[in-house]
Amino acid sequence: QKEVEQNSGPLSVPEGAIASLNCTYSDRGSQSFFWYRQYSGKSPELIMFIYSNGDKEDGRFTAQLNKASQYVSLLIRDSQPSDSATYLCAAQAPMDTGRRALTFGSGTRLQVQP
């Protein structure tokens, strides 16, 4: 089974610091990657997605993709206590597989200390 792996954490950073969340995936054919934020007891919210190698920035968030290393990361700049949540990485298989559903990692819990 194709897998997406994340360190469960918790990752603890001080307020204002950069939080770096990492994810690896086993299906080399995966084409699209997603980061979701999930607060305790709530449903996941999409933060951003990335298709191409390199960096993609959206406000305080930067997603990084390295397909050769099968590695995805999410950087959160100027971390705030409100960023404290579990961050889920997800991968999508190529269109020719017929399976468009996302495969999720188990998530990394981030704690931002005031």
Place this chain on the structure above:
Amino acid sequence: DGGITQSPKYLFRKEGQNVTLSCEQNLNHDAMYWYRQDPGQGLRLIYYSQIVNDFQKGDIAEGYSVSREKKESFPLTVTSAQKNPTAFYLCASSRGGATEAFFGQGTRLTVV
């Protein structure tokens, strides 16, 4: 407002009972999905549907059934064959050719 509505928010099931979780979307999305989340775990795919009247098993389909008679609706039935149904159930949808999925608020199912 466009969105995905799951109901009920909390559901209690007795042993040996079938229960149905509702999922409705008004986003005009072609694809819909059901995931299960256990405490401290990621999301595992139960079933998905990419078009009306068609659906496929995900990674943990045993003990579950679905239907997709309307584009807007994708109900999930948790049958008595599912031996450990206590979990957080999440419904999601996405446009057919596009990729990002959006989630409903979830249903928390507990066996009593």
